Amino acid sequence: MLNSLDLPGRPEDTRVVVAMSGGVDSSVVAGLLKRQGYDVVGVTLQLYDHGEAIHRKGACCAGQDIHDARRVAETIGIPHYVLDYEQRFREAVIDPFAASYIAGETPIPCVACNQTVKFHDLLDTARELGADVLATGHYVRTRPLNGRRALFRPVDLERDQSYFLFATTPEQLEFLRFPLGGLTKPETRELARELGLEIADKQDSQDICFVPTGRYSDLINKLKPGAAEKGEIVHVDGRVLGHHEGIINYTIGQRRGIGIAAGEPLYVVHLDADNSRVIVGPREALMTHRMRLREVNWLGDDALEALPEGGLEIYAKVRSTRPPRPARLLREGDDIIVELDGGEHGIAPGQACVFYDSDGDAARVFGGGWIDRTERARDAESAFAAPNDVQAAAANG
Known part of the structure; x- marks a missing residue:
């Protein structure tokens, strides 16, 4: 018989490492699992320390949040560790963000953070601590399907974080759990109050955590x-x-x-x-019709190489704040192409394009990739008569 985390054995015999950011969501995950009887260990990553970011509202993974995570761990009675990942975060997230921005792209460092620091390095640390699974406060769902764990959008689509988790590999999904996927944010806050957590009404983290002023150009000028x-x-x-x-x-x-x-x-x-x-x-x-992707992560049942000759009908999400839109996923030689039905405005290289099988709350995530180049729709292309070099640059961002 399986427990609530889809693992064999009693909760008290199941060790769960919880990634605790100091916010409401991850704190509730730790509290819920502890209340259910699991052997819970809290781990908080110190990712940066930019002085003013320590006390800035909306920041995460810095001074005040580390203090809040430690206080939550004491309240619910679990061991808690703070790991210094500043150097790793700089190398894997901040420096690539700066390089991408200088190259004229619009990078999404939250995906890179999940892809490297959290779901690679922290996952390895969780295994070293003897964990059976690593749990986080992300609003997504997973469940076994066709012999392995599949990723789905959450019940609360306003909190949907699947866009930021498209790069999670099948192997990582087997080890990860997301207990909040079936809850709404108000329900999560109410659980925080039930658990006696002082951070129940704490503001959510906003924007990019390591940009204390909110101005990306200030950070780039400082780093480069x-x-x-x-x-x-x-x-x-x-x-x-x-x-x-x-x-x-x-x-x-x-x-x-x-x-x-x-x-x-x-x-x-x-x-x-x-x-x-x-x-x-x-x-x-700004109207984009086609996108060429790089570094595609595929979570579908069949291999990506087995795409139908005419392409696969999917729903594509090109911004975290927009719903998935009908699209077609194609393979042209070694290139992975996404064609958007009707096109979309303002898509930029460096952003992510995430694939779904539908646009509802039960939608499965098929993976995604980084936008390497965009192409305008033909009707928009014919509207201009620029010199060749300017026209080519604008058409193939």
């Missing part, structure tokens, strides 16, 4: 002095409209703060890092 090269702001039709202080100050889809006066609304269409150019144009220039 001189990376902000000046250059031209160029319209998709080839006109030079002005100059900028560095492409790190811009993101794809940006409208405000571009720094030029024009008689029409202009958006950042592409960041040409090789030539230090910010390419701008009307909103229709």
